[in-house]
Amino acid sequence: MIRQALIPNRGFFMSPALPVTPPLVRAVPEAMNLSARVPTVGFVSLGCPKATVDSEHILTRLRAEGYMVSPTYDEADLVIVNTCGFIDAAVAESLDAIGEALAENGKVIVTGCLGAKKDAAGNDVVRSVHPKVLAVTGPHATQEVMEAVHAHLPPVHDPFVDLVPPQGIRLTPDHYAYLKISEGCNHRCSFCIIPSLRGDLVSRPVGEVLHEAEVLAAAGVKELLVISQDTSAYGVDVKYRTGFHGGRPVKTRLLELCRELGKLGIWVRLHYVYPYPSVDDLIPLMAEGKILPYLDVPFQHASGRILKAMKRPAASEKVLERIAAWRREVPDLAIRSTFITGFPGETEAEFNELLDFLDEAQLDRVGAFSYSPVAGAAANALPGALPEEVREERKARLMRHQEDISTQRLERMIGRRIRVLVDEIDEDGAIARSQGDAPDVDGLVYVADGHELEIGEFAEVHVVDCDVHDLHATVAAP
Secondary structure: OOOOOOOHHHOOOOOOOOOOOHHHHHHOOHHHHHOOOOOEEEEEEOOOHHHHHHHHHHHHHHHHOOOEEEOOOOOOOEEEEEEOOOOHHHHHHHHHHHHHHHHHOOOEEEEEHHHHOEOOOOOEHHHHHOOOOOEEOOOOOHHHHHHHHHHHOOOOOOOOOOOOOOOOOOOOOOOEEEEEOEEOOOOOOOOOOHHHHHOOOEEOOHHHHHHHHHHHHHOOOOEEEEEOOOHHHOOHHHOOOEEEEOOEEEEOOHHHHHHHHHHHOOEEEEOOOOOOHHHHHHHHHHHOOOOOOEEEOOOEOOOHHHHHHHOOOOOHHHHHHHHHHHHHHOOOOEEEEEEEEOOOOOOHHHHHHHHHHHHHHOOOEEEEEEOOOOOOOHHHHOOOOOOHHHHHHHHHHHHHHHHHHHHHHHHOOOOOEEEEEEEEEEOOEEEEEOOOOOOOOOOOEEEOOOOOOOOOOEEEEEEEEEOOOOEEEEEOOO
16 A cells, blocks of 8 residues: 655655555554544645645644544545646556545545646546545645545544644654745746646745744754745745744744754755855855755756746856855755756757756756656747657766766765764664755665664764765764
8 A cells, every 4th residue: 555755866756655654653642542433534645745744734633633544544434635746647646546545445535736737628637537536625725625524524522532742743754844934936937837736925924934843843853854835935925024933023034044943953954945146145054054054956957048948047157156156165065956858949959058067066966857748837838849768868868977976976975974864773774864865855874883873863973985876884983
């Protein structure tokens, strides 16, 4: 029943599709098995970390209202499937997951990005394929999902089960958590339909975000992964309005938010940061150790003409200048990015321009997509569509090109003592991550003699070797 995470070239993250993840099982107290009459829900979570946060919100509401969460279809009274609708492969996986839930359980509520998607005739994509689903909602729709659950599976109050930990129910391990600071996006990238699914940018109140971060830190979370559709734009929609936290005024802006998060004494990692000039202001916080020296920046391409066709901000020359300036201030800054190969009209010369950009930028981590038409995307109407074999060949060539760069970046770490966060312990030792490694999308640090290290805790290790993606280390002497 458990699907594997989809991580092509270690570049794109999709949550495992499973009714209940092991961390979630641990989050539900054993005492919850006391009542056989408690209504029970199965849960399948697909998509990006932003969808994972939506799943966590729904699960928290379910537990707060006394619902049990089942690890199997058989034990569930109904199943909720949180879908992804970003690319064709994700749509297919989501439809398959819905079909599996219907076949195994029969009662299914669908939410997420695919729930908001229409076909060319304007029909609901989910209901067109699976007309027997009980209800369909779009993303970020906790209340609508709960209303559907109430309609088909009314809650039963029980003082023994209506208990939720302060940090809520999470799908991640206990030691790290996603912190979503906004929903939606103001950009209209021609290859993307996310704004049509999730709407324009809506920033969460800064006080609410900081309170959630404090609750998570108090619950033992060692790493916060800050996510949104456009993290750098946090607060633009409310004109950087001043909020309050702990009785103090705090602007609704990424810089001020990061300053406050930096006071928690845990790792703070920024994802999906557009390369606006305002990002420059974050670099001193990284130099001071307040937030991790890590940036996930979706550059997508290097050709000015292609970037214009994609309706993406920033020119490659300015980006290269900015990267150089960042690294002068923070030499250990790790930068990951994603790129699209075979965009409509992309010439061989423009693709080679992208390879030259990689040589110059020296990015630590890179993921790539071959361009795939997405129903409803403006790019579908652009001239110069390339054959699939060309798109795929360029993606493979880009990843081979990047392998040498990534390996060279990792080789700089050999012989150094670094701090890592331990994710797993197995028979071969500890599996950890450095400050340059986000969960599921980047590399790992394998500690051969780390059997005595503790999961969810920091450790000091000595790097002894590397390969294309990962570091190999031993426990450092005290």
